[in-house]
Amino acid sequence: xxxxxxxxxxxxxxxxYEVEPKVFRKTVxxxxxxxxxxxxxxxxxxxxxxxxxxxxxxxxAWSEYYDRRGxxxxxxxxxxxxxxxxxxxxxxxxxxxxxxDNLYFTQAEEEMxxxxxxxxxxxxxxxxxxxxxxxxxxxFALFIYEDGYVDICGVTVGLVRTYQFFRENVQExxxxxxxxxxxxx
Amino acid sequence: xxxxxxxxxxxxxxxxxxxxxEKGDGYLYAYERLYRPFMQGREISLGALDFEAFSSEDVLDxxxxxxxxxxxxxxxxxxxxxxxxxxxxxxAAVPFL
Numbered sequence: 001x002x003x004x005x006x007x008x009x010x011x012x013x014x015x016x017y018e019v020e021p022k023v024f025r026k027t028v029x030x031x032x033x034x035x036x037x038x039x040x041x042x043x044x045x046x047x048x049x050x051x052x053x054x055x056x057x058x059x060x061a062w063s064e065y066y067d068r069r070g071x072x073x074x075x076x077x078x079x080x081x082x083x084x085x086x087x088x089x090x091x092x093x094x095x096x097x098x099x100x101d102n103l104y105f106t107q108a109e110e111e112m113x114x115x116x117x118x119x120x121x122x123x124x125x126x127x128x129x130x131x132x133x134x135x136x137x138x139x140f141a142l143f144i145y146e147d148g149y150v151d152i153c154g155v156t157v158g159l160v161r162t163y164q165f166f167r168e169n170v171q172e173x174x175x176x177x178x179x180x181x182x183x184x185x
Numbered sequence: 186x187x188x189x190x191x192x193x194x195x196x197x198x199x200x201x202x203x204x205x206x207e208k209g210d211g212y213l214y215a216y217e218r219l220y221r222p223f224m225q226g227r228e229i230s231l232g233a234l235d236f237e238a239f240s241s242e243d244v245l246d247x248x249x250x251x252x253x254x255x256x257x258x259x260x261x262x263x264x265x266x267x268x269x270x271x272x273x274x275x276x277a278a279v280p281f282l
Contacts, residue, residue, distance in 0.1 A: 003220070003223055003224070003251060004248070004251070006219075006223060006229075007219070007244060007247065007248050007251070010215075010219060010231075010244055011241060011244045011245065011248070013231070013236075014236060014239070014240070014241045014244055015241045017236050018240070018241055030231045030232040030234075031232045033230070033231040033232065034228050034229065034230045034231070035223070035228070035229050035231070036223075036226065036227070036228045036229070037223050037224070037226050
């Protein structure tokens, strides 16, 4: 293991500890984790931990592997994501802004690019609906192709950061819209 | 092995001076408890870390410094070690060494 790999693991754990300590306590067992330079590390247990974190962050996580296409698709959704787009829609209506010009819609796309555009073997898709017609309709999907290497730590960091983004912005939009209502009253 | 002391002094003089990073407590904790033991080949137990003592930003800062500064310092030290290994011995006329 080199220092970069080691630091990536530390960053993932610390970020999760800050963003969602409940998931950290549920999924991370620090007791067995010892690392040393130039020593093999327990890739399997790290991989399992990263998968468990990924499954535990968002309320909805569905995964399918397509053998013929050599790819896996994982779909994530959460009440936070639904709330984000619902509030973004309210903001757009209040300002008379179309979705295409709504900065909250574009900011979410930008956040996805920042978090998941690190491998040629991975794609993503984000769908947000201000007025969804069914539960978990606002969602994002990750497409991972087996022809290349995608760092599971990197994906999990991206998921934690994405979760943090939606949570912080939902809070911000709620406060902003509530201030507008108070002003209007 | 006979060592060329003049060359040793010269190469040591070229070694980068250690400058304590001017960073916050969290960064210094990560530096002392993660970077230094890792570079010294010591085992690091994550269970012994205090996750309240540093932030994720401190880890990112450490990563930036590693790539930007420490890496080049380590590379320079490696080339000094390599040069020392290739140091020519003193002539046989100096038997006391």
